Amino acid sequence: MFLEQLINGITLGSIYAIVALGYTLVFGVLDIINMAHGEIFMFGAFVGLLIVSKAGAPLPVAFLGAIVVTAAMGFLLERFALRPLRGRAGASHLASLISTIGVSILLENLAHKLFGAGNHLFETPFAEISFTVGPVTVYLVQVVILLISLLLMAGLALWLSRTRAGKALRATAENLETAGLLGVDTNRMITATVVIASAMGGVAGVLVGMAFNYINNQIGLSMGLKGLAIIIFGGMGSVYGAMAGGLILGLSETFVVAYGSSGYRDAIAFVAIILILLIRPQGLFGQAPAEARR
Amino acid sequence: MKRNVRLFAVVACILFAFVFMGAEKVKMAAKPKGEPIKAKIGVISIITGAGASYGEAITNGFKLALGEVNAKGDVNIDLKIEDSTGKAEQALSAAQKLINSEQVAAILGPTLSTEMKVVAPEANASGVPIMGTSTTAQGITQIGKFVFRNSMPETQAIPASIGKAVEKYNLKKVALLYGNDDVFTKSGFDTMKEVTEKLKLKILTIEEFQKGQADYKAQLTKIASLKPDAVFCSALYNEGGVILAQARKMGLKVPFVGGNGFNSPKVIEIAKGAAEGLIVATPWFADKNDPKVKAFVAKYEKAYGKKPDQFAAQAYDAFHIMANALKAAGTADRAKLRDALAATKDYQGVLGMFSFDAERDVVMTPNVLIVKGGKFTLFN
Numbered sequence: 285m286f287l288e289q290l291i292n293g294i295t296l297g298s299i300y301a302i303v304a305l306g307y308t309l310v311f312g313v314l315d316i317i318n319m320a321h322g323e324i325f326m327f328g329a330f331v332g333l334l335i336v337s338k339a340g341a342p343l344p345v346a347f348l349g350a351i352v353v354t355a356a357m358g359f360l361l362e363r364f365a366l367r368p369l370r371g372r373a374g375a376s377h378l379a380s381l382i383s384t385i386g387v388s389i390l391l392e393n394l395a396h397k398l399f400g401a402g403n404h405l406f407e408t409p410f411a412e413i414s415f416t417v418g419p420v421t422v423y424l425v426q427v428v429i430l431l432i433s434l435l436l437m438a439g440l441a442l443w444l445s446r447t448r449a450g451k452a453l454r455a456t457a458e459n460l461e462t463a464g465l466l467g468v469d470t471n472r473m474i475t476a477t478v479v480i481a482s483a484m485g486g487v488a489g490v491l492v493g494m495a496f497n498y499i500n501n502q503i504g505l506s507m508g509l510k511g512l513a514i515i516i517f518g519g520m521g522s523v524y525g526a527m528a529g530g531l532i533l534g535l536s537e538t539f540v541v542a543y544g545s546s547g548y549r550d551a552i553a554f555v556a557i558i559l560i561l562l563i564r565p566q567g568l569f570g571q572a573p574a575e576a577r578r
Numbered sequence: 579m580k581r582n583v584r585l586f587a588v589v590a591c592i593l594f595a596f597v598f599m600g601a602e603k604v605k606m607a608a609k610p611k612g613e614p615i616k617a618k619i620g621v622i623s624i625i626t627g628a629g630a631s632y633g634e635a636i637t638n639g640f641k642l643a644l645g646e647v648n649a650k651g652d653v654n655i656d657l658k659i660e661d662s663t664g665k666a667e668q669a670l671s672a673a674q675k676l677i678n679s680e681q682v683a684a685i686l687g688p689t690l691s692t693e694m695k696v697v698a699p700e701a702n703a704s705g706v707p708i709m710g711t712s713t714t715a716q717g718i719t720q721i722g723k724f725v726f727r728n729s730m731p732e733t734q735a736i737p738a739s740i741g742k743a744v745e746k747y748n749l750k751k752v753a754l755l756y757g758n759d760d761v762f763t764k765s766g767f768d769t770m771k772e773v774t775e776k777l778k779l780k781i782l783t784i785e786e787f788q789k790g791q792a793d794y795k796a797q798l799t800k801i802a803s804l805k806p807d808a809v810f811c812s813a814l815y816n817e818g819g820v821i822l823a824q825a826r827k828m829g830l831k832v833p834f835v836g837g838n839g840f841n842s843p844k845v846i847e848i849a850k851g852a853a854e855g856l857i858v859a860t861p862w863f864a865d866k867n868d869p870k871v872k873a874f875v876a877k878y879e880k881a882y883g884k885k886p887d888q889f890a891a892q893a894y895d896a897f898h899i900m901a902n903a904l905k906a907a908g909t910a911d912r913a914k915l916r917d918a919l920a921a922t923k924d925y926q927g928v929l930g931m932f933s934f935d936a937e938r939d940v941v942m943t944p945n946v947l948i949v950k951g952g953k954f955t956l957f958n
Contacts, residue, residue, distance in 0.1 A: 500816070
């Protein structure tokens, strides 16, 4: 049972990590929490479901479709909910947080209207492929989820630290005005960030559908809350922190059920997070805020 | 001060109720014989708001029965429908209106057990018979001698399904799984546990989950590793369908016995093939091979364009039980109607053979169903 539960935990943790990566990317650049990320993720899942189950198209098409739709949503979110508030005199730091909450409520209800309430079965032949390693049955989906989450993490880390665009993005994060003066098209950088984060949400949505067999219009909320907890736990804006935090939360939730009491699943997982934050308030991989930024 | 005002209001209501009751009696006594017995029956249901789909099914059931009863000519019932919006305080003011200004002989409803717990004491104190058609919580009819219901509580349905599964599959050791953050699934679980212990089955593990949880694999892996003969699961259909799908996928193929929450075609819609082998007990089975059931389903479908669900069927039977009691009482007098209602025995309705017990609660044998070939069939 240990190995099976380990696989369950890693799968759940990888999904948490992908969701958290989307949050962390936007937070790292814009210093705001995008509350609509969970709902964009949910839309990605529904687009994937429609393509796979209703249209009968192969899985890569579902990923592509989900990415296109969620990227477009990310673009619209930035254009209409974030940009109008940026740099406006008198606009509170929290204004963009509130506007993304508004978008999340809008999207959740839109999904309710479009797809209906309740659970939808996510059926794809790919999710049925499995192989046995010793006594354990492993589904190919579980391996794919882990690989995709690792790839995304590595890709993001490389992109941010090694490429020119990544450098521009970090400059934008450091100081919007200075980056602009130095010739960085900050608006474009920010749009790119939100679009990429949203597209990652879309990928995560399709993966969740395959891993758990079903989706509904509420998963954005529950997954989103976990994602938020993870980026605080892992360190705000840290790519590795999102990955490590996701895996730790997924594994601890699974093992609390396996060897403890399932009724305390969330309680124990979150008490652990609180304890770690008491010892390391900046999170696992977070840097203590530099005085200069204050 | 506030309490005094409320106390005064209650006392005043009761006093008024007595006064009007007297008035009703005088009116009835003057009625000539041979004519249909005229009576006003009040209905409290959820017409608007989140639970409106239940209210719709229930009032449809009432209206269908109303047409039949009035056409027969023994009694002539005037239905007064009030909206509770699913809120206890709204249900109470609707009840007060029906009791005091509409002067109804009896009340059918309200829809929810939480509403009933507020409305029933009021009706009981005013001496108005009240019958719930969808209230399944414990302790409803114990509120007072004017309180009835024809909706089978889970404490009766679950022993039937578990009993039959144990008998058929010779179950020895079982695992229990339930949602711990919902009153309904929790009380279903309490009954399951009680029945399991009474039948001396070995409980291998008790696992819990929360509403809206996405992943049940941790719990299911644990259950599967203990190799139970069956899983008893108390969940709402949304979670239940997903649990079944994930359990079957990981190779947990043992029979599932579900609580009342599983009792919906939606489970099959969500879980598809994985729902095979799910066992539930229900008072209402629309595909039953019974001429009365078939006639009701056909008539309902013709009138409302969809199949009647459990709520419509229970409302339909409740109305007929009320009409029969009215006929037996021979008058719309509230106290006499109560006595006639309490004497209801072996009424053959669409739900099956129905009687009230000494506490005015349900005596009925539920249908035990199993999912086979993608739909609910009788489990024999």
